Structure formats: C-alpha cells, structure tokens
Amino acid sequence: MRATKKVIPHIFLMGYLLVILYPFLFVIFSSLKTNNQDIASNPFGLPSSITFDNYVNAWVNAKISVYFFNSLYIGILAACVSILFAAMLSFAVTRMRYNKISAIVFQLILLGMLIPNNSLLLPIYGIMSKLGILDTHMALLLPYIANAIPFSVIILAAFMRSLPGEIEEAAVMDGLSSAGLFVRIIVPLTIPAIVTVFIINFLGNWNEFLLANYFLSNDALRTLPVGMVGFRDAYNTNYAQMSAGIVFSVLPVMIIYAILQEQIIEGVTAGSVKG
Amino acid sequence: MNKALRNPVVYVLFILPAFILFLAFFIYPVFTAINNSFTSWNGISKTVNYIGFDNYVQAFNDDAFWKSVRNNVYFILFSCLIQVPLIIIFSLLIANVKKFKGLYKTAVFMPSIMSTAVIGILWGFIYNPDFGLANEVLGLFGVSPIYWLSDKNWAMISILITNAWQWTGFYIVMVLAAILSIPKELDEAAAIDGATGVQRAMKITLPLIMPIVSVVIMLSIAGAMKAADIVLVMTKGGPAGSTDVMATYMIRYAITSFRHGFGNAIAVLIFVFTIIITVLYQVLIAKRTERIEY
Numbered sequence: 001m002r003a004t005k006k007v008i009p010h011i012f013l014m015g016y017l018l019v020i021l022y023p024f025l026f027v028i029f030s031s032l033k034t035n036n037q038d039i040a041s042n043p044f045g046l047p048s049s050i051t052f053d054n055y056v057n058a059w060v061n062a063k064i065s066v067y068f069f070n071s072l073y074i075g076i077l078a079a080c081v082s083i084l085f086a087a088m089l090s091f092a093v094t095r096m097r098y099n100k101i102s103a104i105v106f107q108l109i110l111l112g113m114l115i116p117n118n119s120l121l122l123p124i125y126g127i128m129s130k131l132g133i134l135d136t137h138m139a140l141l142l143p144y145i146a147n148a149i150p151f152s153v154i155i156l157a158a159f160m161r162s163l164p165g166e167i168e169e170a171a172v173m174d175g176l177s178s179a180g181l182f183v184r185i186i187v188p189l190t191i192p193a194i195v196t197v198f199i200i201n202f203l204g205n206w207n208e209f210l211l212a213n214y215f216l217s218n219d220a221l222r223t224l225p226v227g228m229v230g231f232r233d234a235y236n237t238n239y240a241q242m243s244a245g246i247v248f249s250v251l252p253v254m255i256i257y258a259i260l261q262e263q264i265i266e267g268v269t270a271g272s273v274k275g
Numbered sequence: 276m277n278k279a280l281r282n283p284v285v286y287v288l289f290i291l292p293a294f295i296l297f298l299a300f301f302i303y304p305v306f307t308a309i310n311n312s313f314t315s316w317n318g319i320s321k322t323v324n325y326i327g328f329d330n331y332v333q334a335f336n337d338d339a340f341w342k343s344v345r346n347n348v349y350f351i352l353f354s355c356l357i358q359v360p361l362i363i364i365f366s367l368l369i370a371n372v373k374k375f376k377g378l379y380k381t382a383v384f385m386p387s388i389m390s391t392a393v394i395g396i397l398w399g400f401i402y403n404p405d406f407g408l409a410n411e412v413l414g415l416f417g418v419s420p421i422y423w424l425s426d427k428n429w430a431m432i433s434i435l436i437t438n439a440w441q442w443t444g445f446y447i448v449m450v451l452a453a454i455l456s457i458p459k460e461l462d463e464a465a466a467i468d469g470a471t472g473v474q475r476a477m478k479i480t481l482p483l484i485m486p487i488v489s490v491v492i493m494l495s496i497a498g499a500m501k502a503a504d505i506v507l508v509m510t511k512g513g514p515a516g517s518t519d520v521m522a523t524y525m526i527r528y529a530i531t532s533f534r535h536g537f538g539n540a541i542a543v544l545i546f547v548f549t550i551i552i553t554v555l556y557q558v559l560i561a562k563r564t565e566r567i568e569y
Contacts, residue, residue, distance in 0.1 A: 009368045010375070016365060017382050020444065023401055026408050030400070040406035085293035092289035097281045105290060112301045116549050118503050118522050119542040122529050123304035123311070126318070146300030149293050168280070178285045207390040209504040214530055225392035229508055232396045239400055246400075249393050257388055261381050264388060269449045 024250070031055065031243035039239060054244035061235065064248045066220060067227030071206055074137060074223060078144035079201035083194055085145070086152035091182045093153075094160045095168065106157065112150035118210055128215060139215040140223070144208065148201040159193035160186060196267035199260070203268070206253070224249050305546075311539040318535030330540035339516050340541070343524040344548070346431060350499035350520065351552075353435045355492055358443055362491060363484075365443075366450040367476050380451065383444030391441065395508030398437040399424065427517035430510050434518055438505055442498065446491045453487040454480055489560070496556060500549045521545045 030039050031054050033047045042048075058064065089109075093102040128139045163186070171185050187194075212223045222230065228249050235241055257264060312330055316323045334340045369379045386394065401408040402423035410420045423433040457480065465475050503522035506512060512519040512527060519527070521541060529538020 006372075009372050013365070013368055013372065013375070013379050017379065019440070020382055020386060023397060023408065027397060027400065036406065043406055043408065043411040082293075085296065088289040089293040092286050095280065096286050096289075098286055105294065108302075109293075109297060112297060114550070114553075115301055115305065116497070116501055116545060118501055119525075119545040119549075120301070120304040120308065121522075121526070122318075122535060122538050122542055123307040124300060125530075126307060126311075126535075127299065127304070142296070143300055146296040149297055150301075153293065172280070178280055178282050181280075182289070203388055207392070209390070209392045209508070213507070214526075225390045225504075228390075228396055229392050232399070239403065239406075242396070242400065246393060246397055250389060253389055254385075257385060261384075265380070265384055265448055268388070268445070269452060 027243045027246050030240055031247050033240050036237070036239055054241045055248070058231075058241050058244040058248060061241070062227065062231040062245045062248075063219070064224075064227070064245065067222055067224040068249075068252070070137070070221060070227075071224040074140055074144065075202045075205040078141050078205050079148065079198050081141075082145040082148040082152055082201060083156075083197055086149050086197070087156050087187060087190065087194070088182070089149075090153050090157040090160050091186055094157050095181075095186065096178060106153070109150050109153050113154070117147055121210060121214070124211070125214065134215055135217055135221070137216075137221060140208075140212055143211055144205045148197075148204065152197045152201065155197050156190060156193055159190055163189055195263060199264055199267045203264075308539045308542045308546075311536050312543045313540075314536040316536045317533045318529065319533065326536070330537045331544070333537065334540055334544065339519065340521075340524060342516060343519040343521045346518060346520045347499060347502070347548075349431060349435065350438070350502050351496055353439065354442075354495035354499060358439050358446070358495065359488065359492060362443060362446045362450055363481070363488065366447045366454055367480065369447065369451055370454040370480075371472065371476075380448055384448045385444065386441045387445035389441070391504045392508050394437065394441050395505050398433075398440070399509055402433055424510050425514055427514045430514060430518045434505060434509055437509065438502065441505075442495075446494070449491060450484060450487055453484045457483050492560075493553070493556065496552055497549070500545065500552070521548070 026043075029044075029046055032050045032052070033039050033042075034049075034051055034053075038047060089105070092098075093106050096102070124143055125134075128134045128142075131138075133139045133142075167185060167189070168181055171181050176184060206223075207225060208223070209225045209229075212226045213229070216222055216226070219227075219230070228245060231245050232242055235245075313325050313327060314323050315326050315329070365383070369376060369383075372379070404410060404420050404422045404425075407423075409423060410418075413421070421429055423429050461479055461483075462475055465479055470478070501522070502520050503526070506518055506520055506523050507526075510518045512523045522545065525538050525541035525545065528534045528541065
C-alpha cells in the first residue's frame with residue numbers, strides 16, 4: 001500500500017517529463033534520418049542506418065555559424081553595457097546623498113516595467129530609421145541595452161541597498177573618491193547580483209525575435225532565432241535537415257543550462273518575482 | 276564622507292547614460308505612439324495628417340480586430356483555467372517526492388530558457404499533418420490526422436498548447452520554491468493530527484502559496500498580452516486571421532501594409548487594455564489573497 005502510494009506521483013511526473021523531453025528526442029531521431037519518407041515510416045525510434053549528412057547540409061545551408069556568432073556577440077555586448085549603465089545608476093541612486101532626486105529617478109525607471117514593450121515596436125522602429133541605423137547591429141544593440149535597464153536597476157539597486165554603510169565610510173576615510181568607491185568596492189561586492197542579471201539579460205537578448213526580425217533585412221546580420229525561421233521557410237519540405245538545424249540552435253543553450261542550471265533557475269525565477 | 280558622496284558631477288555622469296536610454300526607449304516612444312495614433316501617416320512620407328480618433332473608430336468597427344482581442348483573451352483564459360491548476364498540482368507532486376526532485380525541476384524548466392522562435396519551429400514539425408509527432412501518437416489510438424495549424428478550428432488551440440508547453444515548467448519552479456520555503460513543522464504537526472496528504476495539501480500548503488500563485492497569474496496575463504513571436508513563427512496569424520493576437524494584428528497593418536498611424540493606435544490600445552486588466556485583477560482578486568506570515 002505504502003509502496004504504490006509512493007509510485008503514483010512518479011507516474012504522473014514521468015508522464016510530464018516524457019511530454020517535455022520526447023519532442024527533443026523526436027527531433028534528434030529525425031535529424032539522423034535520410035528524408036521525410038524515412039521519418040514517416042518510422043516516426044518514433046532511431047533509424048536503421050544513421051546518417052549525419054543533415055548536420056553538414058544544415059550547417060552550410062542555414063549559415064548557423066554566422067547567426068550563432070551574431071547572437072552571441074549582440075547578446076553578450078548588450079547585456080554587459082546595460083549592466084554597466086544600470087549599476088552606475090543604481091550606485092548613484094542608492095549610495096550617493098541626493099535622496100530626493102534619486103527617489104524620482106528610481107520611480108520613473110520602475111514605471112518602465114509596466115510598459116508592454118512590444119507595443120513600442122513601431123515608435124522604436126521610427127527612431128532607428130531616423131538615426132539611419134536600421135539594418136545594422138546597432139539597431140538591435142541600442143533597444144536591447146535600453147530594454148534591460150529597468151529590470152537590471154531594480155535587482156542591482158535592491159542588492160546595493162542591502163550593503164552595510166560602514167564599508168564605504170572606511171573606504172572614503174582611506175581617500176577613495178565616489179567613482180573609485182564604485183569601481184573598487186561596490187561593483188566587486190555586487191558580483192552575485194550582477195551574475196544573475198547578466199544571465200537573464202543575455203537569455204532575453206539571445207531569444208529576442210520581434211525586433212531582430214523587423215529591424216534587420218541583411219541575411220548576414222541575422223540572429224539565431226530569425227535565421228532559423230528563415231531557414232525553416234526556405235527548406236520547410238526537408239524536415240530531416242530542419243531537425244538538424246534545430247539541434248544546432250538548441251545545443252548551445254542546453255550545454256550552458258547543464259553547467260549553470262542552478263544559477264539560471266534561481267536568477268530567472270527570483271528576477272520575475274521581484275520584477 | 277559626505278563630500279565624496281555628494282559630488283554633483285559624478286552623480287549626473289553616473290545617472291545620465293541609463294537615464295537617457297530610458298527616456299529614449301520608454302518615455303519618448305509612448306508619446307510618439309500616442310501622437311502618431313491620431314494621424315494617417317504611412318511611416319515614410321514627410322507630410323503627416325491628423326485625423327482625430329478615426330483610427331480608433333476604425334479599429335473598434337473592425338471584426339478582425341475584435342477577433343485578435345478575443346485570441347488574447349483565450350491566451351489569458353487558457354493560462355488561468357488550465358495552466359494554473361496544472362502548475363499547482365505538479366509543483367505539489369514534485370515537492371512531495373523524495374527521489375528525482377532535482378531531475379524533475381531541471382527538466383520541466385528547460386523549455387523556458389529556449390528561444391520561442393525555435394520552439395515554434397520544433398512544434399511546427401510536431402504538428403505536421405503527415406508525419407508529425409502529434410498525429411503519429413494520436414494515430415496509435417485510431418484518431419484520423421488533424422491539420423493542426425492549417426485548420427482554423429485547431430490552429431489557436433495548437434498555439435496555446437505550445438505556449439503552455441514552454442512556460443508551465445517555469446511557473447512550476449517558482450511555485451515549488453514557495454512550497455519548499457514553508458516550514459516543515461506545519462506539515463508535520465498536521466500529519467501527527469492525522470491529516471492525509473491531500474488534506475494537508477489543500478488546507479495548509481495551498482493557502483500558504485496563494486500569494487505566489489497570484490504572481491503567477493499576473494505574469495501569465497502580462498505574457499498573454501505580449502504574445503506575438505509564437506504566433507508569427509507558427510502561423511503568421513493565419514489561417515484567415517484566426518490566430519491573430521493584437522500584436523500581430525498591429526504588425527500586419529503597420530509594417531506590412533504601411534499604415535503606421537493605424538498601427539500606433541493598436542499599440543496604444545494594447546497598452547490601455549494591459550493596464551485595465553492589470554488594475555482590475557489587482558483590485559478584484561489579488562487584494563483578497565493577503566500575505567500570510569508563518
């Protein structure tokens with residue numbers, strides 16, 4: 001009786017696990033098959049003869065290496081710059097002695113969290129075309145940096161507020177200026193929060209689709225999500241090759257997730273609650 | 276002490292970069308969106324004509340617009356009525372098992388860190404009528420093939436399922452964290468008093484996690500109003516506009532048909548509807564789920 005009671009939750013949870021994981025297996029199996037007929041005749045299992053041609057073809061046809069590095073550098077650069085700017089603002093707002101102005105600035109930034117960002121797609125498109133940077137990576141970098149600021153400020157400011165005031169008193173006694181205080185003392189102490197914010201910002205930029213789809217038209221500039229959709233639209237009759245493309249685009253995130261799962265889960269969920 | 280921390284030049288220099296970007300990409304766009312929503316501007320020409328509330332009147336008289344609003348509502352209803360109960364059940368199950376807890380948590384969370392575009396492609400394959408996973412599995416039970424994404428009765432539900440598949444695990448992990456932070460003594464005391472597992476879950480755990488469930492609902496509503504990329508990738512709003520949400524409706528008019536003014540009116544409406552729903556939810560429901568201290 002007790003044994004069956006213990007097994008029942010696992011049956012449901014294993015069922016859920018199957019629903020989550022099997023689609024990935026299905027894609028991996030399909031990517032090893034030669035063509036659509038091969039998938040149709042044996043949909044669930046591994047093919048009798050494994051072929052890696054799809055991976056070679058997908059890598060060449062989909063230019064995955066190009067999209068991958070575009071996404072990587074835009075994601076990292078935008079995340080780093082917004083963290084730098086957000087950390088500077090958070091430091092000024094929480095640690096420097098201008099309480100009234102700081103309160104107003106902070107409240108305004110909080111307001112940004114309420115604005116549904118895809119409703120601003122058109123005006124931002126307008127700004128980009130006025131600046132003449134549509135179809136360059138700047139058209140993604142600037143909005144990505146800006147979009148991440150309210151969230152980053154909320155997390156970083158909360159963290160900096162909790163640092164004890166004695167630290168900076170001692171540092172100022174030793175002759176540090178406020179900028180020196182920021183660089184030498186506050187930033188090193190804020191590293192745990194910075195890591196969290198970096199992961200969330202990077203994943204957000206890495207996965208962003210709307211702006212990347214409408215602000216860039218040059219194929220060589222595309223990011224991975226947009227590039228993959230273009231690849232699907234071009235080769236949507238060859239599912240075996242498309243599956244290989246999906247594997248390529250999912251694999252890096254899977255590897256990062258396998259290594260950093262604790263930090264990612266903690267960061268993403270904590271961030272969304274506070275935000 | 277105060278001298279170092281009251282340096283106006285440093286203060287301004289530290290605030291400006293982030294603040295200018297914030298003004299340029301949040302505040303200014305809101306005002307341009309409102310301003311342009313009263314024009315018949317096509318997004319390119321130099322001349323701009325103000326036409327009052329015409330864009331709004333036209334949107335309100337357009338059946339396709341209300342269809343897209345309805346699909347946003349479907350997103351909200353699906354997450355509140357179907358996803359939220361599942362989230363609660365599965366997080367209770369995971370919290371109460373001893374083995375594989377970490378495995379379950381890691382696995383269910385995984386889809387939420389992936390790109391929605393790639394997940395849309397993956398599920399497009401699963402929904403393929405000829406050899407996709409969905410029809411192959413249903414075929415084992417003798418169900419005849421369903422044209423998931425090209426049948427207008429099935430397209431919306433297909434998208435909702437994909438969206439739920441991606442995000443349910445994310446919320447499960449949030450609720451799970453709340454359950455695991457409840458002190459063990461409460462549960463143990465009830466167990467000694469003879470309460471069954473189900474009773475304890477219903478009478479002790481559930482009331483204590485209501486605040487976080489409320490956050491989950493709030494985030495689902497925000498997510499539902501933002502939904503756009505999943506629709507664009509899977510169906511582009513089709514077949515025949517049956518899966519359009521407000522954001523994709525806006526994009527169709529503004530970018531594809533060069534009706535920038537009209538698109539901005541839709542953007543303002545998305546903004547207004549989101550605020551109305553958020554405020555209504557906060558006032559009517561969230562207030563009643565008070566925080567419980569333990």
